[in-house]
Amino acid sequence: MMPSQGPGDAPGVRGEDVSAGPSGGARASATDDVLVRIRDLTFRRGERTIFDGLDLDIRRGAVTAVMGPSGTGKTTLLKLITGQLRPDAGRIEVDGVAVHELDKAALYRLRRRMGMLFQSGALLTDLNVFDNVAYPLREHTDLSPSLLRKLVLLKLEAVGLRGARALRPSELSGGMARRVALARAIALDPEIILYDEPFTGQDPISMGALVSLIRQLNDASNLTSVLVSHDVAEATRIADHIYLISQGRVVAQGSPTEIAAERSTWVRQFMDGQPDGPVHFHYPGPALAADLLNRGGR
Amino acid sequence: MAKQRNIEILVGAFMAAGFVALFFLAMQVSNLSLAGMDEGYRLTARFANVGSLKARAPVTMAGVRIGRVEAVDFDPRAFEAVVTLRIDPAVDSIPMDTFANVFTSGLLGEQYIALDPGGSPDVLVDGDEIMHTQSAMILEQMIGQFLFSKASGDG
C-alpha cells in the first residue's frame, strides 16, 4: 500500500487551510477549535494491532467523517473516544480532558455531553418510543412531567416521528429505529454526537432523510458531529472533513473536494470502489494451485 | 399505567403468599409457641448414661412439654454426662426432690427427659441441679438383662 501522506505528517497542520464547511470561517485559534484530539493512538486487540500511532483532530461545529474499509476499527475509534475502551498508548482528549485518564464518575459526567448513535439503534426494547427518548432526561434531570413531555415531543418532531411515540421498538423499521435513537441521543443537548455507520442497511429514502437530518442537526444546534462510515457517496455529501484510515493509520485527509482530487491509488480504490488494487480482493493465503494440491490438512 | 398497577398487585399477592407460607411453617409445622424458650431458666442434671439424648430434645412433665435440652456435656472427672435443661418460666415451682429420667418415645423413637415431681416444699431455681436422676434405658442392656434373668430363673 502506498499512502500519499505519511502517518508522521501532523493532520492539524494541513487542516488549517481547509475552508469548506459552514463553520470554516470561525476557526480562529487552533487549540480551542479542536474538540477531540487524538495523538499517537495505539490500540491492540489480542495479537492484532488496530491502531498504530493514529493522529486525528475533530473540529468544533463541523461534520467529520472517518472512513475506511470494514475491519479497520472505525467503531473501535468511537468506543475509544467515548471511553468504553482504553488505549494501549497515546492520548485521546475531549475538550482538553484526557478521556482515558478519567475515573468512572468523571467519565459519566463527560458522557452527558456526548450523544452516540449506534448502528443497531440500541433502543431499550421494553420501552416504547416516547419512554426511550425520555429515558436520559428522566435519568439526569428533574423536569416536571409536562415539561418532559414537551421536550420529548420536540425531539421526536425534529426526527419526524412525533406520531410514532406509542410504538414499541420492535414495531419500527430500521430507519425509524435509528431516527428514534437519534432523538434520544440529542435529548440532553450534547455538544458532540457520534454516528456509528448511520447509513448501513438503509433504503434510499431513509438514507436521504438521515443525511439531511445529520446535516441539519449539526448546523441548527451548533453540534460537532463525528461520522464513521464506509458509504463513500453519503459521507462525502455531508462531511466538512474526511479522514481515511487503513491499517491503523490515517491514509489521507482533507475536505471532500481534496479527497476527490487525491491521486494515491489506495484512495482512488476506496473512493471509487474498485474491487482490486492496493487492497486485495483475496484474503492473504497460499497460492491457489499450491492450496489445491495440498492434501494434508484443511 | 394499568399494567404497572397489575404488576404491583401481583407482587403484593406473591409476597403475602410467601409470608403466609413462612408463618405456616413457623406456627403449624414447628409450633413456635415453645420456641421463645431462650428466656427460660436453666437446670442441670447428671446422668451415668444419657443414651442418644441430643440437644433440643423435649423435657416433659406428666407427658406435657415444659422445656428443652439445651446442651449435653461430658464431665471428664466424674465420667458423667451433664445435661443442661431450659425450662419454661411459667413452670416455676418444680420441687427440689424431682426425679429426672431419660426416656425413649416408642421403641425406637427419640430420647427425651421426663421430670417426675417429688413432694418437697422447696422449689428449683435457675442454676440448680436435679439430684435424682435415672439413666437411659439401653435396649441392648435391657435385652441382655432379660436373657440373663431368664437364664438364671430357669437354672
Add this chain to the structure above:
Amino acid sequence: MLLDPLARLGRSGLDVLARFGRGHQLLLAMVLGVGEVLRRPRLLIAQVYNVGVLSMLIVGVSGLFVGMVLALQGHYVLARFGAAESLGLMVAASLVRELGPVVTALLVAGRAGSALTAEIGLMKATEQLAGLELMAVDPVRRILVPRLFGGVLAMPLLAAIFSAVGVLGGYFVGVGLLGVDAGAFWSQMQAAMDVREDVVNGVIKSLVFGVVVTWIALFQGYDCSPTSAGVSRATTRTVVHGALAVLGLDFVLTALMFGG
C-alpha cells in the same frame, strides 16, 4: 507438539480463573450498587414480579407433588417399622430443611435464571447496555442490581411456598389417602421441628441460593459473547452452573448447620 495439550490445559485454566475474577468483580459492583434499589423501589417490584410471581405456579405445583410423593414413599418405609405416625415429621423435615430450598433454587435457575441470562445477553448483543453507558447510566446499577435483589428477595418466599404446599400435599396423601392419624401427623411434626433450627436455617439456605443463582444468571448474561450462539451458550451455562452451585453449596451449608 507434545506440550500442546499442556498449553491448552493451562489456557483453559487461566480462562476459568479470569472468568471467576470477573464474576466476583461484578458481584462486588452489584453489592456496592444497592443504593439504586433503595432509591427506585419500582425497579425492584418489576424484578420480584419476573422472578417471584412468574415462578410461583411451577414452584407451587412442584411443591405439591413432591410433598405427595414424599408422603407415599415415606409411609411405605415408616409403616414397616410401625412408625407411620412420624410421617408428618418426615415430610416436613425433608421439605423445610432440604427439598424446599434446593428444589426451589433449581426450578428458579431453570425458569427465571435462564430468562435473566437471555435478557441481559440480548441487551448486550443489541448494544442496549453500551447505549445505557453512553447515556451516562451505569448498566450494572440500573439493570443488574434490581434483578439481583429481586431474585434474593423472591427466593426464600418461593421456598416457603414450596415447603408449605408440600406439607399440605403430604397431609392430603398421608391423612386423606393412607389413613395416618391427623393429630399424630401434626403433633409429631410440631414436637420435633424447631423454628430456628429448621425454618430459619431453611430461609438462610434459600437466601444464599437466591444470591448465587441470580448472580450466576446475571454474570453469564453480562459476560457472554454478544452473538446468538454466545447467548444460547450462556443460557445453558446458567442452568448447569446454577444447579451445580446450588447442590454443592447445599452440602456445605447442611454440614455447617446440621453437621455439628
